[in-house]
Amino acid sequence: MATRPNWAFRTVVNLVRPLATLLLKRSWSGQEHLPTDRGFIAVSNHVSYVDPLTFGHYLYNSGHPPRFLAKKELFEIPVVGRVLKSGDQIPVYRGTSQAKDSLDYARVVLDRGDMIAMFPEGTLTRDPNMWPMVARTGAARLALESGAPVIPVAQWGAHLVLPPYSKKPDLFPRKPMVVRAGPAIDLDDLRGKPIDTELLRIATDRIMATLTAMVADIRGETPPEHPFDMRAHQAPKTDNAEGAS
Template identity: 50%
Template sequence: MSESAKSRITFTLLAAVVRPVLNLMMARRWEGIENLPKGQGFIACPNHVTEIDPLVVGHFFYSQGYLPRYLAKASLFKAPVLGPALRATKQVPVQRGGSGAAASLDSAQAVIDAGGALIVYPEGTLTRDPDLWPMKGRTGAARLALQTGAPVIPLAHWGAQDLLPRYGKMLHLFPRKRVRLLVGEPVDLSDLRSLPLTKAVLEEATARIMAEMTTLVATLRGEEPPEERWDPSSKGQKPVGRGYEQDTEKKK
């Protein structure tokens, strides 16, 4: 049996267990499906507000006939339970530097060449913005898009954080949560694709991706986003973590 067939079987078994459970916990609504590219692979860039985001986004793509492939930290592939699952479903490990980086790029390119959906969180981690708006993005997704030539599809979801709050340990099952996911049109990077991958080019591409994603989040929330994007590296902004959130809760 080929590796591709084994991966599909693994996906099918996992989906048979996970998707019904998700449907019980949340009332979902998928929007903008017509914006998914037809007949070609692409890079999907979602916002990241809670640890169960990958399940929600994966649920969406599986429903559209894709076997979702995530760009994930290489260290996760060594975890006792998660590691074998990631390897069995042919997720893409992020290797840093040298031959490792080349191997990551080759794996990403293979997903795209096969017409697949490669999911990359451009923020790199859960947003640190206190109000859960997309924060300043990292350049990894932009670099990958410009290196592979793949279209970038921004998407946003909202509501999963009510099921499992950011950094939360317990699911809030009742009442049943409402989760919406909205797919946007491809991000226009056409004028950047022929340029050298300088810091300025990567930052411009990243800014465009984050701007489109933020617009989608604002649409789902029915609110205006902040004028400035949260920058966790700025000395004037306090990173959001377990301690910060606990202190905030005590003050309420």
């Protein structure tokens, strides 16, 4: 049984849900794949700043109040930060000594029977056609360390409301929004092994391949043969840039 969010978070949800219903033509499916007897990790693709709302709406309405791993900067925004804290959301401290704390607390959440929601890419996809890209390994590490199942939740349509990196929403007419959960991703052959960089990459690529196939099915299109790798497209640092960083 999922832990019920406090009244402050429920109030915000009850204000946002009617707005989402007004703006989006929902097509939801696959809720039967969301476990009801244990904690789990739900992973999704990321194409718009609206994605957390649509992903969270789907999970909440399915009886699974989401606990997101979100970058710590969001918790520093006065109103937004209070809402996130009231909903037991988890700040991520990338590149600091506290970086591991977020995954440690996520394990506590899973152990008590609640779920964790994650965007494995860690940011909006940089693929020019909005396909899922090569992801970070945090979701895979959490899954392998905790033993929790990973449920893929593909979504498509949020970019019609707010395109990637845009600040200008297109609210009307209502936009179609597809959210679809699939069966747990099979990681059994990887569990119980020493967790190293290679194992994490194998698990991460398997997670993203599943999401990509689901997005392709929703879109009715063929994804690229190789996912976009943001690291390969980063410009090398110059001596001056290194000195300024």
